[in-house]
Amino acid sequence: MRAFVFATTLLLPLVAQDSQVLRNLKQLTNGGQNAEAYWSPDGNRLVFQTTREPYPCDQIFVMNADGSGQKLVSTGKGRTTCAYFLKDNKHIVYGSTHEAGDACPPPPDRSKGYLWGVFPGYEIYVATEEGKIVRKLTKMPGYDAEATVNFKTGRIIYTSLASGDLDLWTMKPDGTDKKQLTNSRGYDGGAVFSRDGKQVVWRANHPQTPETMARYNELLRENLTAPMKMELFVSGPDGKNRKQITNNNCANFAPTFTPDGKRIVFSSNMHKCDGRDFELYIVNTDGSGLRQITSFNGFTSFPEFSPDGKKLVFSSSLNAKSRYEFNIFVADWTE
Numbered sequence: 001m002r003a004f005v006f007a008t009t010l011l012l013p014l015v016a017q018d019s020q021v022l023r024n025l026k027q028l029t030n031g032g033q034n035a036e037a038y039w040s041p042d043g044n045r046l047v048f049q050t051t052r053e054p055y056p057c058d059q060i061f062v063m064n065a066d067g068s069g070q071k072l073v074s075t076g077k078g079r080t081t082c083a084y085f086l087k088d089n090k091h092i093v094y095g096s097t098h099e100a101g102d103a104c105p106p107p108p109d110r111s112k113g114y115l116w117g118v119f120p121g122y123e124i125y126v127a128t129e130e131g132k133i134v135r136k137l138t139k140m141p142g143y144d145a146e147a148t149v150n151f152k153t154g155r156i157i158y159t160s161l162a163s164g165d166l167d168l169w170t171m172k173p174d175g176t177d178k179k180q181l182t183n184s185r186g187y188d189g190g191a192v193f194s195r196d197g198k199q200v201v202w203r204a205n206h207p208q209t210p211e212t213m214a215r216y217n218e219l220l221r222e223n224l225t226a227p228m229k230m231e232l233f234v235s236g237p238d239g240k241n242r243k244q245i246t247n248n249n250c251a252n253f254a255p256t257f258t259p260d261g262k263r264i265v266f267s268s269n270m271h272k273c274d275g276r277d278f279e280l281y282i283v284n285t286d287g288s289g290l291r292q293i294t295s296f297n298g299f300t301s302f303p304e305f306s307p308d309g310k311k312l313v314f315s316s317s318l319n320a321k322s323r324y325e326f327n328i329f330v331a332d333w334t335e
Contacts, residue, residue, distance in 0.1 A: 095145030
């Protein structure tokens with residue numbers, strides 16, 4: 001799903017940072033770039049990606065729900081992204097470039113704007129909590145990453161270049177029964193299922209003019225995409241009955257369903273479109289009832305509800321002590 005890497009500002013103490021629906025904020029990591037923390041099915045652990053010493057770019061770690069016991073579970077080589085527990089509570093799935101080389105892929109040339117690398121070396125793997133890779137789920141040339149899992153059905157949803165474009169696909173946990181969900185030209189990614197497996201929400205950039213389409217295609221040929229104009233979409237689990245739920249021409253991403261499947265919490269810079277401050281918002285699945293739920297004045301994203309629905313975990317620059325620092329936080333969801 002990938003983290004935005006922006007400058008951060010020093011903020012007020014945690015005690016002053018509760019929101020209307022978040023209480024008892026707790027910081028689980030301290031230093032580095034920590035993002036995309038997602039719960040285990042039993043709610044006892046979190047898997048997340050982090051850039052921290054001695055690793056030069058993102059690797060996958062797991063930790064206990066209170067932040068203790070942080071340990072590496074990826075190979076320590078290449079670049080990784082988007083880890084998630086499988087339904088069995090014993091294995092994780094994540095994207096990695098380690099087979100394409102030990103070194104981190106070079107970062108995008110920012111002279112062309114703020115860009116994400118959709119590196120062709122990314123494949124999706126299943127590993128144990130001890131880090132042993134037991135299965136490779138994708139083998140097609142090009143980008144395969146951004147996998148998340150529905151704990152009820154076990155189905156995996158991910159983004160792949162297998163069709164020649166960045167589309168959503170689903171598959172079984174063993175990598176079989178791959179099915180393409182989207183086919184509109186443009187980027188589709190960062191998808192998650194609702195808990196009952198009957199809905200999917202994701203972010204997308206579908207160019208609407210010849211100029212924007214030409215730029216999208218040019219960047220894709222260079223294994224790049226531009227993330228600053230993303231809208232959110234909802235569909236059935238097969239990609240049918242698709243509907244757009246944001247339309248602000250800003251960067252909307254990292255959506256997650258509320259436990260009842262009726263609303264979506266996501267991150268956006270719509271309050272300062274084209275700006276680098278992101279806050280959490282909540283909206284109904286039909287696009288109505290939009291409201292802002294954090295005001296941390298920095299970067300806040302990647303929310304996910306705990307399995308019991310009582311807590312929300314997210315990544316934020318809240319209380320950052322250095323530039324580009326992001327940490328994992330958890331709070332009680334009090335609504």
